[in-house]
Amino acid sequence: MDKGTRILERIVQAANIRQKVISSNIANSDTPGYKAKDVKFNNLLGKEMKLAATDTKHIGFRKSGEVSGRTEIEDNLSWEDRNNVELDVEVAKMTENSLLHDAAVTVLSSKIRMYKNAMRTK
Amino acid sequence: MDIFKVSASALEAQRVRMNTIASNMANAHTTRTAAGGPYVRKDVVFSEMPVNSDFAEKLEGVKVSAVVQDNKPPLTIYDPGHPDADAKGYVSMPDINVMEEMVNMMMAVRAYEANVRAFNMSKGMYQKALELGRQ
Numbered sequence: 001m002d003k004g005t006r007i008l009e010r011i012v013q014a015a016n017i018r019q020k021v022i023s024s025n026i027a028n029s030d031t032p033g034y035k036a037k038d039v040k041f042n043n044l045l046g047k048e049m050k051l052a053a054t055d056t057k058h059i060g061f062r063k064s065g066e067v068s069g070r071t072e073i074e075d076n077l078s079w080e081d082r083n084n085v086e087l088d089v090e091v092a093k094m095t096e097n098s099l100l101h102d103a104a105v106t107v108l109s110s111k112i113r114m115y116k117n118a119m120r121t122k
Numbered sequence: 123m124d125i126f127k128v129s130a131s132a133l134e135a136q137r138v139r140m141n142t143i144a145s146n147m148a149n150a151h152t153t154r155t156a157a158g159g160p161y162v163r164k165d166v167v168f169s170e171m172p173v174n175s176d177f178a179e180k181l182e183g184v185k186v187s188a189v190v191q192d193n194k195p196p197l198t199i200y201d202p203g204h205p206d207a208d209a210k211g212y213v214s215m216p217d218i219n220v221m222e223e224m225v226n227m228m229m230a231v232r233a234y235e236a237n238v239r240a241f242n243m244s245k246g247m248y249q250k251a252l253e254l255g256r257q
Contacts, residue, residue: 012251019247020125020175023240024182027132029233030139031168031184071179087236098243105250112255 008108014041014069015101021071022094025085032081036090041069124175129241131171131183136234138186139166143227150218153206161216163192192217 021039028034076084142164152161169187172180194217202211 016247019244020128020181023125023128023244026236026240027128027135027184028168028170028182029236030136030229031170034170034182087233091236091239094240094243098247101247102250105254109254109256116255 005108005111008104008111011104012101012108014039015097015104017069018097019094019101022090022097025090026087026094028083029085029087029090030083032083034083034085035078036074036076036085037071038074038093039069039071124173124181125244126241127173128181128183129237129244131173131185132237133234133241135166135168135184135186136230136237138189139168139230140227140234142166142189143223143230146218147220147223147227150216150220150223152216153204153213160196160214161218162196163194163216163218164189165192166190 018039021037025036074084076086076089078084146163149161153159155161166186167188167190168184171183171185173183175181196214197217198212199215200211201207201213204213207213
């Protein structure tokens with residue numbers, strides 16, 4: 001498969017991980033002392049789409065690895081119970097994340113369909 | 123499928139919280155209990171529960187770590203006609219504010235709904251991923 005497919009895979013994988021972290025935040029919206037977390041992905045696209053402009057029509061790609069990133073504690077204001085989850089913000093993030101995931105899967109699906117069509121003999 | 127465990131643990135915890143609140147409201151005027159004396163208001167304590175994940179870090183679900191009793195003293199109400207009134211005509215009633223319980227209940231319901239939403243979204247994402255390659 002081509003590099004684009006790999007990027008899309010990476011987006012699906014990243015969205016999956018982010019969904020997990022957001023779900024944890026929502027689950028703990030009433031847990032005293034819990035701090036909201038979010039994942040920051042490094043080089044998800046930055047490294048992947050290194051614009052090595054050897055030709056103005058080219059976009060350079062680097063060999064891809066696994067999705068890498070880190071979870072960070074959000075610096076929202078904490079309430080009296082030392083919990084800083086903002087439920088509405090988390091739900092909004094979750095919706096956005098799910099849309100990104102579905103978009104990537106849709107594009108990936110059509111790519112697979114393209115390959116299937118290309119392989120068809122008749 | 124670790125993500126479903128996270129959301130399900132929260133649903134369970136919020137349900138226990140709702141049960142506790144319902145019990146408080148139902149017993150707002152209960153003067154006799156098995157332990158003797160008026161009903162004592164109860165509250166739940168949530169704590170984080172690590173859920174193993176294929177993701178590098180542990181995810182956090184939630185569990186009810188304790189159901190604690192509120193140590194507010196009972197209200198003393200003058201009602202000489204009450205069968206549980208003392209010699210001076212005072213009755214010990216549970217100190218339960220129905221308004222406070224209602225607000226708590228609404229918060230539990232909202233949190234429950236948010237977790238149902240999270241569960242459904244995760245499910246939707248997996249279903250969408252299963253469509254990959256399907257014509």
